[in-house]
Amino acid sequence: MKLILDYNIVEACRKDAEIIASQIQTMIDQHSTVAVERTILRMLGIDGVNEFDIPYVNVVVDHIKSTADIRKGVAYYLAKVIEKENLTPQAIAEAISKKTINLADYDSPEKPNIELLTPHLETTEAQIRAQKATRKQWQKETQFPEKYVIVATGNIYEDIEQAISAAKKGADIIAVIRTTGQSLLDYVPHGATTEGFGGTYATQENFRLMRKALDEVSKTENRYIKLVNYASGLCMPEIAAMGAIERLDMMLNDSLYGIIFRDINMKRTFVDQYFSRVISAYAEITINTGEDNYLTTSDAFDHAHTVIASQFINEQFAKKASMPETLMGLGHAYEIDPNLENSFSYEIAQAQLSRQLFPNAPLKYMPPTKHMTGDIFQGTMQNTLFNIASVITQQNIHLLGMLTEAIHTPFMSDRAIALNNANYMYKAFKDFAATIDIKEGSLIDQRAKTVLNEAKQLLDTIREEGLFKTLEKGTFAGVSRKETQGKGLDGVFKKANVYQNPVIDRMLASLKEGTS
Amino acid sequence: MSRFIRPYGDTMNDGKVQLSFTLPVENNAHGEACAKAYAETLKIHDVAVVHAETLSEEYTFFVVYGTASEQLDPSTIKATEVESDVMDKAEIEAFIEKNFNRTLTFIGASTGTDAHTVGIDAIMNMKGYSGHYGLERYKHINAINLGSQVDNEALLEAAIEHQADVILISQTVTQKDVHIQNLTAFIELLEAENKRDDFIVIIGGARISHHLAKELGYDAGFGPKKFAFHVASFAVQALLEKEKNV
Ligand code: B12
Numbered sequence: 220m221k222l223i224l225d226y227n228i229v230e231a232c233r234k235d236a237e238i239i240a241s242q243i244q245t246m247i248d249q250h251s252t253v254a255v256e257r258t259i260l261r262m263l264g265i266d267g268v269n270e271f272d273i274p275y276v277n278v279v280v281d282h283i284k285s286t287a288d289i290r291k292g293v294a295y296y297l298a299k300v301i302e303k304e305n306l307t308p309q310a311i312a313e314a315i316s317k318k319t320i321n322l323a324d325y326d327s328p329e330k331p332n333i334e335l336l337t338p339h340l341e342t343t344e345a346q347i348r349a350q351k352a353t354r355k356q357w358q359k360e361t362q363f364p365e366k367y368v369i370v371a372t373g374n375i376y377e378d379i380e381q382a383i384s385a386a387k388k389g390a391d392i393i394a395v396i397r398t399t400g401q402s403l404l405d406y407v408p409h410g411a412t413t414e415g416f417g418g419t420y421a422t423q424e425n426f427r428l429m430r431k432a433l434d435e436v437s438k439t440e441n442r443y444i445k446l447v448n449y450a451s452g453l454c455m456p457e458i459a460a461m462g463a464i465e466r467l468d469m470m471l472n473d474s475l476y477g478i479i480f481r482d483i484n485m486k487r488t489f490v491d492q493y494f495s496r497v498i499s500a501y502a503e504i505t506i507n508t509g510e511d512n513y514l515t516t517s518d519a520f521d522h523a524h525t526v527i528a529s530q531f532i533n534e535q536f537a538k539k540a541s542m543p544e545t546l547m548g549l550g551h552a553y554e555i556d557p558n559l560e561n562s563f564s565y566e567i568a569q570a571q572l573s574r575q576l577f578p579n580a581p582l583k584y585m586p587p588t589k590h591m592t593g594d595i596f597q598g599t600m601q602n603t604l605f606n607i608a609s610v611i612t613q614q615n616i617h618l619l620g621m622l623t624e625a626i627h628t629p630f631m632s633d634r635a636i637a638l639n640n641a642n643y644m645y646k647a648f649k650d651f652a653a654t655i656d657i658k659e660g661s662l663i664d665q666r667a668k669t670v671l672n673e674a675k676q677l678l679d680t681i682r683e684e685g686l687f688k689t690l691e692k693g694t695f696a697g698v699s700r701k702e703t704q705g706k707g708l709d710g711v712f713k714k715a716n717v718y719q720n721p722v723i724d725r726m727l728a729s730l731k732e733g734t735s
Numbered sequence: 736m737s738r739f740i741r742p743y744g745d746t747m748n749d750g751k752v753q754l755s756f757t758l759p760v761e762n763n764a765h766g767e768a769c770a771k772a773y774a775e776t777l778k779i780h781d782v783a784v785v786h787a788e789t790l791s792e793e794y795t796f797f798v799v800y801g802t803a804s805e806q807l808d809p810s811t812i813k814a815t816e817v818e819s820d821v822m823d824k825a826e827i828e829a830f831i832e833k834n835f836n837r838t839l840t841f842i843g844a845s846t847g848t849d850a851h852t853v854g855i856d857a858i859m860n861m862k863g864y865s866g867h868y869g870l871e872r873y874k875h876i877n878a879i880n881l882g883s884q885v886d887n888e889a890l891l892e893a894a895i896e897h898q899a900d901v902i903l904i905s906q907t908v909t910q911k912d913v914h915i916q917n918l919t920a921f922i923e924l925l926e927a928e929n930k931r932d933d934f935i936v937i938i939g940g941a942r943i944s945h946h947l948a949k950e951l952g953y954d955a956g957f958g959p960k961k962f963a964f965h966v967a968s969f970a971v972q973a974l975l976e977k978e979k980n981v
Pocket of ligand 1: 398400418588623625626850853854858905908909940957959960962966
């Protein structure tokens with residue numbers, strides 16, 4: 220089953236998207252953020268919280284912001300202190316917290332000896348490499364589509380129970396949904412947590428606990444179960460780094476989602492996203508992008524092209540971060556109104572279009588959510604159609620639809636019903652796509668072409684006016700955001716001449732060599 | 736006239752019900768017996784466990800049919816419903832024109848950590864929802880939508896600043912009763928600031944009922960399939976009532 224597309228248009232879309240991403244990259248390269256700096260500290264091995272429960276990485280960055288010059292970056296100050304005092308980064312952080320050291324005292328005209336940080340970075344990098352090796356050992360052949368379910372009880376121990384059950388019923392990927400509100404915290408909470416709303420806190424300890432449980436169930440099931448969390452919000456790169464260290468396999472990672480749905484400042488989150496994607500590329504974490512969500516506020520039929528345009532842009536942002544296509548889990552969704560005539564055909568057109576535009580990307584396909592209602596029986600039918608669309612258009616990361624989507628975060632039984640549905644459809648439609656063709660001029664063919672053309676037009680406009688302007692106009696999801704507004708803007712700063720980010724430099728070098 | 740009813744399967748008052756639930760038991764004869772016994776404790780008899788599915792070693796999902804023994808006299812049951820006449824957009828506009836010599840200000844937000852805006856937008860924005868225009872399109876109504884993730888304090892501050900007549904609050908995330916905590920906090924804030932009587936305060940969301948709203952100290956609550964005209968109908972009548980009383 221193939222669409223006959225005009226690949227000149229496809230190439231032109233890529234070109235536009237490349238220009239759009241480059242415009243933003245110029246801004247990114249000139250700036251850093253408090254989250255980026257905290258990530259460097261984490262990579263240097265700083266962990267834990269002080270007696271007031273403030274993470275040491277926040278203590279250090281806040282200290283520099285208030286007493287020294289954050290524009291020089293944390294690496295500058297840490298290298299200077301290490302040169303003089305022979306302390307570990309952790310010891311420096313603790314000393315700052317106890318106020319026995321003041322980094323402003325280490326400001327001097329000499330260039331910092333950044334190499335002094337290398338041994339500390341190497342320790343963390345070795346951890347990440349070891350995690351990659353473990354993952355590689357496990358992964359033989361991945362079956363497609365991979366069945367992805369969420370757990371969201373708020374309590375990590377309860378989440379583990381639910382995750383184990385889902386894995387035993389055939390889930391391939393477990394996502395721990397984050398609690399409402401976490402994306403706006405400008406720090407990452409610490410330790411195991413048991414209280415959350417609509418999700419569970421993303422903490423390094425929660426990552427570790429869940430990964431351990433999934434490793435055990437992977438062994439008993441003899442199948443690697445992947446773990447997903449969210450590197451989004453105000454702590455994007457920090458959470459990406461924690462995920463890399465604790466062997467998360469996939470992370471949601473999309474600035475556009477944060478800008479549109481959480482009102483996070485665009486400058487802040489584009490800078491954060493770049494670093495987090497470099498880390499993900501280095502750690503071989505598949506990212507998931509969030510354009511599927513546009514269709515929860517905008518109509519899926521009228522705005523289908525906005526999703527395609529956004530996928531092109533996200534692809535280019537990922538390329539800027541040296542990410543291979545095989546890690547780009549670009550998002551899209553089956554959010555069409557079930558009352559629309561031929562809704563299924565339109566969705567096949569859209570899903571097949573995404574498939575062909577991004578042939579190497581492990582596409583993330585979201586189930587119906589917006590048009591799910593309390594009618595769970597009707598909801599099961601919607602999910603069935605979605606499952607069929609997913610198999611026959613060969614989607615990769617298949618988020619399972621829950622019959623109770625409109626009611627609550629999933630019960631254990633909801634997930635089992637969803638898995639049964641998907642398994643049934645995979646089996647029933649296994650070789651179906653290979654036996655049919657899409658007729659030229661048919662409804663599906665026409666629809667795909669229209670959407671592609673509209674996406675091209677939209678990308679042209681964005682290229683001309685710039686992505687910031689587009690976001691201000693509310694093109695995506697009908698939500699308007701301004702460059703100078705939104706959460707986290709006060710954490711963005713222009714880099715000084717002496718600024719260095721050794722983590723990004725080392726990771727990019729390693730990615731370029733292909734030896735990572 | 737009292738009349739007793741029971742659920743209907745295919746014969747009047749046969750009491751047939753279907754039920755599904757998960758028990759932390761193994762999926763075997765003992766597990767099924769547990770499911771049957773459990774249904775019986777819910778006053779269901781002739782229980783048939785028609786499906787049992789293993790969720791993991793310790794959990795089994797059951798589908799059960801049976802006969803409910805309890806009966807009910809519907810005439811004794813009262814529903815809490817918003818009690819006001821429902822008017823259409825033109826009638827509401829005429830009502831405001833006739834009864835108030837000013838523009839009425841409605842201020843709304845999705846509050847706390849809640850990032851869902853589709854519900855509040857459905858009520859407030861120009862476009863409305865399901866073919867029903869939102870408050871922004873109404874003559875004599877000034878609709879100010881503050882968006883999502885708005886703190887209670889910020890909402891109240893804005894309401895005071897704009898001299899709002901009506902405050903609209905949307906809550907979508909209800910897991911672990913987070914909405915109850917947040918809604919209770921807002922009422923407490925109003926009372927602490929001595930402002931409860933300054934506004935008509937209305938809540939809404941997929942899991943919000945009028946009953947819950949009243950219980951929490953709000954003037955009204957609206958759930959699914961309620962649109963701007965329902966909300967405005969109630970609000971203008973409640974406002975008039977309130978202003979008559981001062
Ligand atoms: C769209 C959507 C999103 C979008 C929201 C986009 C946006 N800008 O709003 C996105 C993708 C961003 C999203 C995110 C999340 N979501 Co959501 N989302 C939904 C979804 C699919 C549809 C909701 C919707 O828009 N309905 C349509 C509107 C029109 O309906 P409504 O809100 O009920 O509004 C009507 C009435 O209730 C009433 N009304 C509503 N508000 C008001 C206010 C007043 C004053 C009045 C008078 C009337 C009124 O009028 C409206 C018209 O009739 C539902 C699932 C579903 N199908 O319901 C999940 C759902 C609501 N989400 C859920 C969750 C948990 C989340 C997250 C917390 C997940 C997470 N952990 O990250 C995050 C939110 C994070 C946060 N900080 O809040 C859960 C909530 C579970 C629960 N009961 O607690 C649901 C039910 C999905 C699920 N099963 O898990 N979500």
